[in-house]
Amino acid sequence: MRGILAALNPIAFHLGAIQVHWYGIIIATAVIIAVTLAVREGSRRNVDSDDIYDMILWALPAAIIAARLYYVAFEWPYYAQHPAEIIRVWDGGIAIYGSLIGAGIVVFFFCRARFIPVWLMLDIAAPTVIMAQAMGRWGNFMNQEAFGQITSLSFLQGLHLPHFIISQMLINGAYRQPTFLYESTWDILGFIVLMSLRHRPGLFKQGEVFLSYVIWYSFGRFFIEGMRTDSLMLFNTIRVSQLLSVILFVGAIGLIIYRRRLGNQVSMYLDGNPFSKKAKQAKN
16 A cells, blocks of 8 residues: 555645635535525425525524534533633534534524424425535544544555545544544435435425434434544533434434324425415415
């Protein structure tokens, strides 16, 4: 095999004194693609594109802030000693679950204010969110973070990975499990499954595309998190993401069962937004 290459530079380019990180570029690209897909699906479900754009303007900053606060809260002993680093989001150190909590709160209140079914908006967003998560893990790859336990070069070669991935997994003198890749692959599969199924007539009630996303993501995240060595911990014994994954997995299944028992009180996903102008004109 060829000699091991140096780690990839996390800095993409400079704008004067400003360093532009690959992490930020990848995240921004993922957001743009996710919003584009959500707007296209929203038009099919009678949700105005302006409403989606307006929601993103509120939800995106809330997601970034919540993701960082979530991470900092569980790493507080370090950040208490280095408070100037709290805002250094571009160096990594944001938690996906934190971003989902922050964005979810904004979506709830925004939809209530605009008379858009909350569950419908979450359904529209879910496949695009998991796609963005899959892309975002490559930002972790560029920063050499979200990696797993020590492994061997022969193991990585046995996975038939490209040489640049193997080289990037040489961290602090040891090869690491590419858990970023495992999660990215799991998320891509989830995106394909959701996109393939959500337009099947009679399959999903409103809320079930989103809840299926929660079930899929939390199931995979539980096992992948167990391989990582940089997990946020609770009481130094419990991996926070694993605990939250179990809660979300069980809770999402419970919600589907409960809402299915409500029968026709819950609209089908393909029915779209009954409060839109287009839907009201169709009724008249």
